[in-house]
Amino acid sequence: MKLAMLARNARLYSHTRLVAAAKARGHEIDVIDTLKCYMNIASHRPEVRYKGRALEGFDAVIPRIGASVTFYGLAVLRQFEMMGVYPLNESVAIGRSRDKLRGLQLLSRRGIGLPVTAFAHVTSQADDLIDMVGGTPLIIKLLEGTQGIGVVLAETRTSAKSMIEAFGGVGANIMVQEYIKEANGSDVRAFVIGGKVVAAMQRKGAAGEFRSNLHRGGQAKAVKITPEERSTAVRAAKILGLNVCGVDMLRSNHGPVVMEVNSTPGLEGIESATGTDIAGQIIEFLEKNAAPNKTKTRGDG
Numbered sequence: 676m677k678l679a680m681l682a683r684n685a686r687l688y689s690h691t692r693l694v695a696a697a698k699a700r701g702h703e704i705d706v707i708d709t710l711k712c713y714m715n716i717a718s719h720r721p722e723v724r725y726k727g728r729a730l731e732g733f734d735a736v737i738p739r740i741g742a743s744v745t746f747y748g749l750a751v752l753r754q755f756e757m758m759g760v761y762p763l764n765e766s767v768a769i770g771r772s773r774d775k776l777r778g779l780q781l782l783s784r785r786g787i788g789l790p791v792t793a794f795a796h797v798t799s800q801a802d803d804l805i806d807m808v809g810g811t812p813l814i815i816k817l818l819e820g821t822q823g824i825g826v827v828l829a830e831t832r833t834s835a836k837s838m839i840e841a842f843g844g845v846g847a848n849i850m851v852q853e854y855i856k857e858a859n860g861s862d863v864r865a866f867v868i869g870g871k872v873v874a875a876m877q878r879k880g881a882a883g884e885f886r887s888n889l890h891r892g893g894q895a896k897a898v899k900i901t902p903e904e905r906s907t908a909v910r911a912a913k914i915l916g917l918n919v920c921g922v923d924m925l926r927s928n929h930g931p932v933v934m935e936v937n938s939t940p941g942l943e944g945i946e947s948a949t950g951t952d953i954a955g956q957i958i959e960f961l962e963k964n965a966a967p968n969k970t971k972t973r974g975d976g
């Protein structure tokens with residue numbers, strides 16, 4: 676196969692692993708800087724141009740689009756889809772998961788367990804928002820945050836109210852969420868490829884930290900997940916339409932609840948915690964599934 680990987684930084688662990696795995700399996704792979712692609716979207720012969728030439732002849736494209744370049748990155752990926760190139764994850768599916776609220780709404784509609792979550796723009800009804808999620812302690816999340824930045828724990832009603840009002844005052848979109856105390860500062864990430872959980876890890880926050888993000892000093896170890904967690908992860912991936920993703924769940928008293936589905940999951944934490952060759956399995960998935968014009972949505976929907 677001839678593969679394209681859309682990535683800004685070729686040196687990141689996940690990206691070097693994917694390149695090595697593709698080459699080891701006899702494929703050609705070009706790393707293409709997403710923001711340096713440009714295109715004529717009105718042409719009836721869609722193409723993506725890069726460094727003065729058209730990108731042609733690719734069997735599949737691996738989108739590794741960072742949160743900060745979602746808008747442009749998805750436009751580039753969509754253009755590849757218009758050309759009939761098979762995407763590891765489709766632009767529409769990535770878009771669903773990048774918008775945390777949209778993702779949760781879609782999962783909720785299909786009966787996936789979620790923490791009780793409220794969303795508001797006007798924050799004059801802070802008391803009602805707090806009551807909606809069952810009172811304090813509660814979690815407040817900035818909709819645009821990643822890597823645990825913008826996730827805060829409010830222990831008392833007074834602090835919850837002032838935080839909600841403060842975020843509202845600067846015009847931020849926030850989610851107010853039930854605090855799953857029994858998760859004990861840890862969460863479970865199930866890594867899904869092609870409708871199967873191929874590896875799972877438990878992340879635990881540093882002492883005194885309720886956020887388990889590895890970027891915030893959390894530690895990861897392999898974990899055996901329950902059948903319910905497995906089916907929740909697989910269903911969540913399917914509902915959002917993602918072939919490859921990391922499904923982050925909290926272990927609550929009422930079963931697994933999904934916090935987020937990550938459509939560009941990092942490989943370093945999960946490969947080192949579980950010893951699984953995730954990069955190889957991603958390339959294997961493409962070997963089995965990549966075919967021209969197989970994209971389900973072609974950018975619409």
Ligand code: ADP
Nearest residue numbers: 790814820821822823824853854855886887888
């Ligand atoms: P980000 O997308 O920025 O990583 P998350 O929503 O994943 O934000 O939250 C970061 C971390 O905070 C999670 O990994 C989890 O450990 C903790 N956390 C998030 N939401 C809750 C919650 N409702 N109850 C308990 N802990 C939570």
